[in-house]
Amino acid sequence: MKTIKFLLLIILLFPHSAFAHRVGLFCYLEENTLYGEGYFGGGGSVKNAKVEIYDLKNNNLVAETVTDDEGRFSLLLENIEDIKVVLTAGMGHRAEYILKTEIEEEKAKPYSGIKFYSIMIGIGAIIGVFYLLYILRRKNAS
Amino acid sequence: MHISEGVLNLGVLGTGYILTSIGVGIGLKSLKEEKIVKTAIFCSAFFVASLIRVPLGPSSVHLVLNGLVGVLLGWQVFCALFIALLLQAILFGFGGLTTLGINTLNMALPGLVCYWFFHRGLRGGKVVSLILGFLAGFLGVFLASICVAASLFCTGEQFLNTAKLIFIAHIPVMFLEGIITALIVQFIKKVKPEILTAT
Incomplete structure (x- = not known):
């Protein structure tokens, strides 16, 4: 019973630690290059983590890279389609970002909408x- | 000619809202029952006119129709344009809510000036009303671009070039609006001349 109470106390004292390791991912396209950044919810960058890029239509792996010391990555893509970027930060932490090329184009033309x-x-x-x-x-x- | 949000300073935005609310107040007060339908129709016309884009060189311009709406509505031009610009800001993202006051003022004040100058003359003969219709459309856009340029210039002198560019880009629109306003006035004279006589 005492151990359970002790464990509960620890959990209650550090509730944010559970959120601190939530991984976030942000990506954008500039011409043919995909730029992205991985970060932890409590601050801090996701260093040297695996980044996989999947084609959204067939779910095929298109490219792979690794984040640098600041959690950033960039990658030259040959034919740009709708893609899904998956960042794996180890220990089951991962984040996904879906990037659709059509929406990007629509945003560029303000009056078409x-x-x-x-x-x-x-x-x-x-x-x-x-x-x-x-x-x-x-x-x-x- | 819609000024977007985040460009003008607080003074210009505030002045716009104060003067526009005075205009809308006078407009509402003098809005008689029989004028409501007319105001609603020209409000809709103004609302849709901004969507008609005319390609011009590398960019495009759109019809404004503030001269026409002004010359036919008088003080109610403030009510009509306020509602139309509000809906354009909400539905299409033209202009913005903070700039609604100054945008309404920039468009409605020239319209009101057109009303003072040309309203009575439009009831005259065909040639006179053609010329005055043209002048109303022309002056509406002419004064509106000066107002827009002035509100940009009052915010900061760095906008001087933008202000000049806006004025120059609208010179063809002035002529286009003049022609269209003259033709619409002729059409109204033929089909429903009461619109011109009711004040």
Whole structure:
């Protein structure tokens, strides 16, 4: 019983230690090069960890590399498709990052995202606002 | 011509909001029951006009229609443009919520000036109304680009080049708007002349 209490105390005293080792991963593409960085939730970089890049469609391993001392990596990709980057930091800690090329392109063109329904919502909202105004005027007049 | 968020300083943004709320207040107060439909229609027209892009050299410009909306609505131009710009900011991400005040002011004030100058003249003969319609559209964009340039310049002198560029880029739009406004006014005169006479 005493050992259990002692263990509980330790767990309760250091609750953040469980989160401190959560691994995060951030990646972005610049032209043909993939840049990325691995980090621990409590701060600190993921050094010398294995990075695997999978093709998202077939889940084939496309490339492999290792993070440097600052947790960063960069890799030249030949044909860029939608990819999944998996960072393995050992002891079962791993993080995934999905990078879709199509979304990146859409973001680059700010005006392409206008949908017909948003125009309709706008016109509907205008009608609604002025209808409200009309009702208010009517009420005030009567 | 929408100014994005995070460009202007607090003074310019605040002034924009104060003057716009005065304009919207006067507009709402003088908004008579029979003018509500007209205001709603031109509000929608302005809302959609910004989506019509005209390719021009390397970039593209869009119609503004603030001259037309102003000359036909008077003080209600503030209400119409405020709502249209608010919806454009929310739905399309043009401009922004912090710059809503100054953007409305920049577009609506020239419209109001057009109303003062040209509203009565538009009821005249065909040639007169064609010329005045053109001038209303032209002056609307002309003054709006000066207002946008001035609000950028008031924020910082480093924007002087951007301000100049905005003005130059809109010179073709001024002529285009003039022509379109003149044609729309002719169309309204033919189809529903009451819109021009009701003040």
